[in-house]
Amino acid sequence: MSRMTVEQLRQDLPMTAExxxxxxxxxxxxxxxxxxxxRETMETEARHGPATPAGRQSHIEREAAARSGLARMLNVQEEELGIETNTSRAMQQIVRGLDWQEGDEFVMTSLExxxxxxxxxxxxxxxGVKTIVLGEVYDEHLLGDLASVLTDRTRLICLxxxxxxxGRLLPCKQAAAIAHDAGVPVMxxxxxxVGQMPVDLKELDCDFAVGSGHKWLLGxxxxxYTYISQKQLPNFHPNFIPDRSPWSLPDAPTPAPTARSRTEIGTYNHALVVGLGRAVEIAESIGLDTMQERITQLSGRLRQGVGHIDRARIITPQEPGKSAGITSLMFDGFTKTDMDGLVEKMHQRHQTVVKSQWLTAPPDPVKVAMRISVAAFNDESEVDRLLEGLDEEL
Ligand SMILES: Cc1ncc(COP(=O)(O)O)c(C=O)c1O
Structure with a gap:
C-alpha cells in the first residue's frame, strides 16, 4: 500500500467533519x-455462497495477509497470534489456559x-488463587514491589x-526481566x-499478550488478538477447546502448537479479520512512529492548555516516555454526576466527545476523571475547541 497521510486518514473518517x-x-x-x-468480504461470501470456492476466495488470501500483517506489526511470528473478539475474551483464554492450583498467586497492578x-x-x-495487587505504580516502586512479592507460588503477572x-505507560520490559529472573511468565x-505507537513484543519480552482491534488500531x-510466545505454546492447555486442537480428535496426528490452534474456537467472522488487516495496513502506511509523534505533539498542546484552567488537574504522568495519547483530568469538587453532565455539555455544545471515567486506582481511588484520548486523526483545531469548551463550562 502506498504511503498515507494523516490528512487522508481524516478524510477516510467522515466523523471528523462532525x-x-x-x-x-x-x-x-x-x-x-x-x-x-x-463489506466487500461479506457481500462476496453471501453472493456466491460462503462455502463455495468463489465465496471463500473473497477472504482466504486477505485473511492470511491480515494475520501476517498483525504479526509483522507486533514483531512476532504468525504462529504466536490468535484472533479474538476483544481484549477481555483474549485475556480469559490465556489465564484460563494456565494450570492453576490452590494457593497459586496472580500478580497485577491497581491500574488494570x-x-x-x-x-x-x-x-x-x-x-483458590490469591491475587496480589501492586498499588504503587510509580516505576521504581512498582518494580521494587514486584520483585518483593514474587514467590514460588506466583504463576502469572499481568500488566x-x-x-x-x-494513561500511565508501565515499565513492562523491566518488569518482564524481574519476572523471568524468578521464572514467572508475564502477560x-x-x-x-497498540495502534497509537510502535509496539514490539519481542523487545518487551512478554510471554503472553492480548489486545483489541477496535480501539487505537481503528479496526x-x-x-x-491473543499472543502466546513460542516458549509458552507447548505447555499451554486451553480451557475452551478449539476445533483445531489435539484434544478435539485425540487419535489424529497432533498439529504443531500455534496460538490459533490453541485459542480460536469454531466459526468466526472472516470479514472482520479482513477489516482488521486493512486497519493494520493503514496504520503501517501512515507509520506508527509518525502517529506517535503527532499524538505527542497534540497531547502536549492539550496538557499545556489545561494548565491554564484553574479547576483542572492532570493526573496523567507528563514526563517524556511515561504516557502517550491518554490524558486524564480531575476537577476540584466534581462528583460522577457533575462529570457526566460536563461530558454531555462538551458533546452537545462543543461537538467534543470525551469520557467520564471512574478511577479504580491510586492516587485517587473511587474518584472520577475525564479521560481524553488524543489519536493521530485528531487535529489542533479539535484540541483547541476542547480547551475552549472546558474553559467555558467550568
Ligand atoms: C487496558 C484495557 N484492558 C482491557 C479493556 C477491555 O477491552 P475490550 O472491551 O476490547 O475487551 C480495556 C477497555 O477499555 C482497557 O482499557
Missing amino acids: VGYFQTGTYGPASDSVLQAV HVSTYGLSYSLKQLH SHIASPN LDLAQS PMGTG
Whole structure:
C-alpha cells in the first residue's frame, strides 16, 4: 500500500467533519476503507455462497495477509497470534489456559482494567488463587514491589502496557526481566497501546499478550488478538477447546502448537479479520512512529492548555516516555454526576466527545476523571475547541 497521510486518514473518517472525537481509548472509529473491506468480504461470501470456492476466495488470501500483517506489526511470528473478539475474551483464554492450583498467586497492578479485576475474583472462586495487587505504580516502586512479592507460588503477572484510567505507560520490559529472573511468565494488556505507537513484543519480552482491534488500531468493532510466545505454546492447555486442537480428535496426528490452534474456537467472522488487516495496513502506511509523534505533539498542546484552567488537574504522568495519547483530568469538587453532565455539555455544545471515567486506582481511588484520548486523526483545531469548551463550562 502506498504511503498515507494523516490528512487522508481524516478524510477516510467522515466523523471528523462532525465531532472532535477523543474517545478512541474506548472505541476507535473504523474508517471507510476498513468498512469497505468488511463489506466487500461479506457481500462476496453471501453472493456466491460462503462455502463455495468463489465465496471463500473473497477472504482466504486477505485473511492470511491480515494475520501476517498483525504479526509483522507486533514483531512476532504468525504462529504466536490468535484472533479474538476483544481484549477481555483474549485475556480469559490465556489465564484460563494456565494450570492453576490452590494457593497459586496472580500478580497485577491497581491500574488494570475492570475485566482483569473480575478475572482475578473468579480465579479465587474457581481455584483458590490469591491475587496480589501492586498499588504503587510509580516505576521504581512498582518494580521494587514486584520483585518483593514474587514467590514460588506466583504463576502469572499481568500488566497493562498503558493504563486505562490515567494513561500511565508501565515499565513492562523491566518488569518482564524481574519476572523471568524468578521464572514467572508475564502477560501484557495492549488494549491502550497498540495502534497509537510502535509496539514490539519481542523487545518487551512478554510471554503472553492480548489486545483489541477496535480501539487505537481503528479496526472493526469486535476484533482482538491473543499472543502466546513460542516458549509458552507447548505447555499451554486451553480451557475452551478449539476445533483445531489435539484434544478435539485425540487419535489424529497432533498439529504443531500455534496460538490459533490453541485459542480460536469454531466459526468466526472472516470479514472482520479482513477489516482488521486493512486497519493494520493503514496504520503501517501512515507509520506508527509518525502517529506517535503527532499524538505527542497534540497531547502536549492539550496538557499545556489545561494548565491554564484553574479547576483542572492532570493526573496523567507528563514526563517524556511515561504516557502517550491518554490524558486524564480531575476537577476540584466534581462528583460522577457533575462529570457526566460536563461530558454531555462538551458533546452537545462543543461537538467534543470525551469520557467520564471512574478511577479504580491510586492516587485517587473511587474518584472520577475525564479521560481524553488524543489519536493521530485528531487535529489542533479539535484540541483547541476542547480547551475552549472546558474553559467555558467550568
Ligand atoms: C487496558 C484495557 N484492558 C482491557 C479493556 C477491555 O477491552 P475490550 O472491551 O476490547 O475487551 C480495556 C477497555 O477499555 C482497557 O482499557
